[in-house]
Amino acid sequence: MSAFLRVFRDHWLFWALLASALMLAIAHAFETFGGYAPCTLCLRQREAYWIAGTIALAGILVTRLPTQRRLRWMFDAAVALAFAYGLYLAIYHSGAEWKWWPGPTTCSGGGGQVSLDALSALADGTAKIKPPACDQAAWRMFGLSMAGWNALISLKLLVWSVIALLHDRRPA
Template identity: 50%
Template sequence: MQALKRLIHFVLRHWPETALLSAALMLAVAHGFQSFLHLMPCTLCLKAREVYWVAIVLAVVAIVLKRTALGRKTAPWTDLALGLVFLFGAGLAVYHAGVEWHWWPGPTTCSGSGGGGSSAAGVQDLLAGAKAAAPACDKIVWSFLGLSMAGWNAIVSLKLAVWSFIAAANEPKTGLLK
């Protein structure tokens, strides 16, 4: 139990670094699925990646600020901002999962139609340098334990948001709840 308490304390004390590593790991996993399993991202998948890029930039800013005189004053606010970014990512992932389960329609950019290579004209377009159309957002191309990548992304993003808010509230001497 003491080891768990020490781990939690360490994570909270080094939250921007942990958030940075978590966001980078999520991007690495997404790119791994794309590169090694050849699962091309849909439009909403690419939007989800943008959330992690924003989190990485914000975490780097938080890490840099932490090493300045402003560090103590800005730490809870950067943690809060990270929480809001991850919460937005969780909402986007829930929306994407709902599109996959056909609970609501997705954006028109997620139709998966367009310059594919199924017709002779489509193949000709690809040979001329046109990009293949992104897959439709309402198709589940991979799942584990009944959850798609969007579902897992929602869980991870929500977890990261909660940790961010806890870190913001517990910053030593300057936490938002102090």
């Protein structure tokens, strides 16, 4: 195995933390700079990265202690579960966008309370914000929506987590 891959595998928790932070930063950039308001499922998909990043950071801190290094496989497994949860959410969201199954009822842009200011803005025609819906892709690249790309990235991170887990689980 090449030296780069060995370093990558041996320091997986750091890379998982970095990947989680990067995915959250990208989502925030789409929202802030791109003007793409996240729907309910988009926000839930971010939870997986918050969870994985938190577990990875805890794992980095705990396994730095020489007596706790043997526990690294547990953190690898927990990070893998977090990425599996993210993969599930991304597939569910993509399927709702492709109309393979219905999305959550709370994600249609309705059901919430509307203020009088918002109603007057709608009446005046000055309202510029369309509520996001989980079953409509706001952005696509090469035919995949953000949820589709997130599914591929989550799958890749899950596979890498399992590889690290299998390596760290081997007896020394």
